[in-house]
Amino acid sequence: MxxxxxxxxxxxxxxxxxxxxxxxxxxxxxxxxxxxxxxxxxxxxxxxxxxxxxxxxxxxxxxxxxxxxxxxxxxxxxxxxxxxxxxxxxxxxxxxxxxxxxxxxxxxxxxxxxxxxxxxxxxxYTKRLAHNIIQEVVENDIHSVADKGIVTTEEIERMLKDASEKLSDSKPDFIKRLGIDEIALVKGKGNYCAVLIDLDTSKLITILNARTQEVVKKTLMGWGTEVLELS
Ligand SMILES: [Zn+2]
Structure with missing residues (x-):
């Protein structure tokens, strides 16, 4: 048995x-x-x-x-x-x-x-996670994204910094409606960066380290007359 x-x-x-x-x-x-x-x-x-x-x-x-x-x-x-x-x-x-x-x-x-x-x-974090998080931050803000518990505020700031370096030379070929948004950074109070978005495609064009008029103007001028005239 x-x-x-x-x-x-x-x-x-x-x-x-x-x-x-x-x-x-x-x-x-x-x-x-x-x-x-x-x-x-x-x-x-x-x-x-x-x-x-x-x-x-x-x-x-x-x-x-x-x-x-x-x-x-x-x-x-x-x-x-x-x-x-x-x-x-x-x-x-x-x-x-x-x-x-x-x-x-x-x-x-x-x-x-x-x-x-x-x-x-x-x-x-992976590059695609950083890409999605930045998009979320553009639509919301750092704290609400960090509250979801996937990434920390430090990681988000690192993502923004990397993206601003990577996108520093990028310019749109054509833009109809430009959106300028700002993101308040956690480190250093009163610290902001500006985000330029193509409102028609919701695509992030670039992230600037400051949101002053001067910096934004310099960036737009840098795109050249072709882009600006078309706009
Ligand atoms: Zn070798």
């Missing part, structure tokens, strides 16, 4: 085991598709109560390009795993445990850290 029982249990376990593995593979495929980041696959997932979903990810590429020599290296030097925030899934915050690998260049023999398209170095 004991033997039969044991065999029975063992079979159940085996069937269940195979089923679990298949389910996991399927989950991972779906999660990779849902994550939708180029050259990134999900390798495991876990859900923590009160924290959110943590997806462990890996690059699908087995090489990286040396920033000094421009030569592809396949020589993995070391793994560097850390967690960044990504777009929430429904109401659940999503964290990615990413691996920014270090490779050793076969030409200059120096190690280098790989460039990842979806997250900048030394940042605790």
């Amino acid at each position: 004991f033997v039969v029982n044991f065999k029975y249990k063992k079979n159940i376990f085996v069937i269940f085991g195979v089923f679990t593995v298949m389910l996991r593979k399927q989950d991972i495929k779906i999660l990779t598709e849902l994550l939708d980041l180029k050259d990134v696959k999900v390798i495991s997932h876990r859900l923590h109560d009160g924290i959110g979903m943590i997806l462990q990810t890996e690059s699908t590429k087995s090489y990286s390009t040396c920033p000094r020599c421009g030569i592809k290296s396949h020589r993995l030097h070391q793994n560097h795993r850390y967690i960044v925030k990504d777009l929430p899934f429904g109401e659940k915050p999503v964290f990615l445990e990413i691996n920014r690998r270090q490779f050793k260049c076969e030409e200059c023999k120096k190690p280098f850290s790989e460039k990842l398209d979806f997250v900048s170095k030394k940042r605790t």
